[in-house]
Amino acid sequence: MSLETALSKPPRVINIGLDVFALELQAAGVPVIHVDWRPPAAGDPRLLALLERLEGDDEE
Amino acid sequence: MTVRAANAEALRRLLAAEPVLTDCVSAVEAIGLEPGVVLHAGPPIGWQVMCAPVQGAIVGALRYEGWASSEADALELVARGGVRLEPCHHRGAVGPMAGIITRSMPVFVLENRAFGNRACATINEGLGRVLRFGANDETVLARLAWLRDEAGPLLGKALRRSGGIELRTLMAQALQMGDEMHQRNVAASSLFVRALLPSLVREGTGAALERLTDFLAGNDQFFLNLAMAAAKAATDSLLGIPGSTVVAAMARNGAEFGIRVAGCGARWFTAPVNTPEGFFFPGFGPTDANPDLGDSAIVETLGLGGMAMAASPGAARFVGAGGVAEALRITEEMREITLGEHPYFRIPAQGDRGAPVGIDVRRVVTTGITPLINTGIAGRKAGVGQVGAGVVRAPFGCFTAALEALAADDG
Known part of the structure; x- marks a missing residue:
C-alpha cells in the first residue's frame, strides 16, 4: 500500500502497551483497539534470568 | 520432576480437595494448644511490631483465658x-x-x-466490637465465654449428629447465588444453617437453642x-511438592504479607503489606484504615474472594471496586496469573467458567499482576472494629522472593 493510499482513509489503530496513546486517540474520535501489554517481569534482567531457569525446566 | 509436572500435581490436589465440616471442639482438643500459646494471623511476627488491633486482641485473649486479670x-x-506467639498457619488453623x-x-x-489432612478455624463472632478487630471489653469477653460454654459445644453436638457437612457443594452453590465468600457470605451462611438445622434442633433446647439460632x-x-x-x-495438601511454583497460602499480620509456595514447604516469603482501599462506613475514612490484616486471603488462594469477583457484583460494589463490568474484568485479570479453573466453583456471568485457581509465582512475576484480595478494613485503633471494606493487592515482593528461592532450589 502506498503512502498516499494509506493516508487517504481514516486510520485504524492498534495500540500496544501504554494506554495513554489509545486514550488520546479515542478522545480525538479515532477508533482504536488497545492491547494491555507489558514487558515480561517489567524488563528486569535478573528476574528474567530466574524465570528462564524455571521455564527451561518445563522443556526437559 | 519438572516444574510443569509439579504444578500439575499441585493443581490436581487443589481441585480434588473435599472439605467436610465434622466438629466444633476446643483448640486444645483440636490442635493441642498449650497454655501460654497465642496464635495470630499471618506470617510470624513479634509483639513490638504488631499493629494495635492485634495487640488489643491478644490482651483480650489473655484476660479471657484467665492468664491475666487486667490489661x-x-x-x-x-x-x-x-x-x-505463633501463626495460626503453623498449627493447621486460620x-x-x-x-x-x-x-x-x-x-x-x-x-x-x-487427602486426609485437617484444618481449623474459630467461630465468627459477628460484627461490631469483637476480638478479631482488637476489642477486648467485658462484652467481648462475655461473648467469647458464651461461645466456649454454650454455642461451641452445641454446634459440636449438632455437627457430630449430622455426620459432617460437605462444604465443597455448599460453596459451589453459594458462588452461584452471588457470594464470593470473602466479603459476601450471606448465601453460604444461609445454606450452612439450612444444612445444620435438622441436627441443631434435635440437640439443642430452650434458651440455649434460641440464643444460638439468633446468633446464626x-x-x-x-x-x-x-x-x-x-x-x-x-x-x-500442596505443601511439599518439589519444584511446584503454585501458591499454597497467602496471609497478613498487619505489618507483612506472607505467601507459602508448594515447592518450598512451610517457608514464608514476605513483604510489607499494603493498606486496603475501598468503601468506608459513615464517620470513617482512609486515615482510619489499618494496614492489611488476617488469614482470610486463604480464600483467594483457592480462587474465591477477589479472584472470583465476577461471581459477586454485590461484593464488588460493597468493596468499592465498581459494578458488574469491573467485577468481570478483575476475574479475567486473575486468570492471567492462574493455572486452572475450578471444576466445582463456577461463575454464571462468565459462561459458567470455573473460578481462576492455582496462582503461579512465575506468572505473577512475568505479568506484574498480583492477586487481588477482597477484605474488611479494620480500624487502626484497637477495638474500633470494622471501618469499611475494600480491595488490596498482594505485594509483588513476596513473589520475587519466592521466585528466587524456587530458582535456587532448581539448582
Whole structure:
C-alpha cells in the first residue's frame, strides 16, 4: 500500500502497551483497539534470568 | 520432576480437595494448644511490631483465658516472655483479622477427605466490637465465654449428629447465588444453617437453642471462617511438592504479607503489606484504615474472594471496586496469573467458567499482576472494629522472593 493510499482513509489503530496513546486517540474520535501489554517481569534482567531457569525446566 | 509436572500435581490436589465440616471442639482438643500459646494471623511476627488491633486482641485473649486479670497484667505477662506467639498457619488453623486463637476457644474442625489432612478455624463472632478487630471489653469477653460454654459445644453436638457437612457443594452453590465468600457470605451462611438445622434442633433446647439460632441468623459473615478453613484444608495438601511454583497460602499480620509456595514447604516469603482501599462506613475514612490484616486471603488462594469477583457484583460494589463490568474484568485479570479453573466453583456471568485457581509465582512475576484480595478494613485503633471494606493487592515482593528461592532450589 502506498503512502498516499494509506493516508487517504481514516486510520485504524492498534495500540500496544501504554494506554495513554489509545486514550488520546479515542478522545480525538479515532477508533482504536488497545492491547494491555507489558514487558515480561517489567524488563528486569535478573528476574528474567530466574524465570528462564524455571521455564527451561518445563522443556526437559 | 519438572516444574510443569509439579504444578500439575499441585493443581490436581487443589481441585480434588473435599472439605467436610465434622466438629466444633476446643483448640486444645483440636490442635493441642498449650497454655501460654497465642496464635495470630499471618506470617510470624513479634509483639513490638504488631499493629494495635492485634495487640488489643491478644490482651483480650489473655484476660479471657484467665492468664491475666487486667490489661496492665496482660502487658506485663507479654513483656516478661510469658506468652508464645505463633501463626495460626503453623498449627493447621486460620483466623480472620487478628486471628487470635487460644486453647479454650472453640474451633471448627474440617477434614479434607481427598487427602486426609485437617484444618481449623474459630467461630465468627459477628460484627461490631469483637476480638478479631482488637476489642477486648467485658462484652467481648462475655461473648467469647458464651461461645466456649454454650454455642461451641452445641454446634459440636449438632455437627457430630449430622455426620459432617460437605462444604465443597455448599460453596459451589453459594458462588452461584452471588457470594464470593470473602466479603459476601450471606448465601453460604444461609445454606450452612439450612444444612445444620435438622441436627441443631434435635440437640439443642430452650434458651440455649434460641440464643444460638439468633446468633446464626444475625451474622451474614458467619460462613467466612468456614470458607477459610475449607481453603486451608485444600491448600495445605500442596505443601511439599518439589519444584511446584503454585501458591499454597497467602496471609497478613498487619505489618507483612506472607505467601507459602508448594515447592518450598512451610517457608514464608514476605513483604510489607499494603493498606486496603475501598468503601468506608459513615464517620470513617482512609486515615482510619489499618494496614492489611488476617488469614482470610486463604480464600483467594483457592480462587474465591477477589479472584472470583465476577461471581459477586454485590461484593464488588460493597468493596468499592465498581459494578458488574469491573467485577468481570478483575476475574479475567486473575486468570492471567492462574493455572486452572475450578471444576466445582463456577461463575454464571462468565459462561459458567470455573473460578481462576492455582496462582503461579512465575506468572505473577512475568505479568506484574498480583492477586487481588477482597477484605474488611479494620480500624487502626484497637477495638474500633470494622471501618469499611475494600480491595488490596498482594505485594509483588513476596513473589520475587519466592521466585528466587524456587530458582535456587532448581539448582
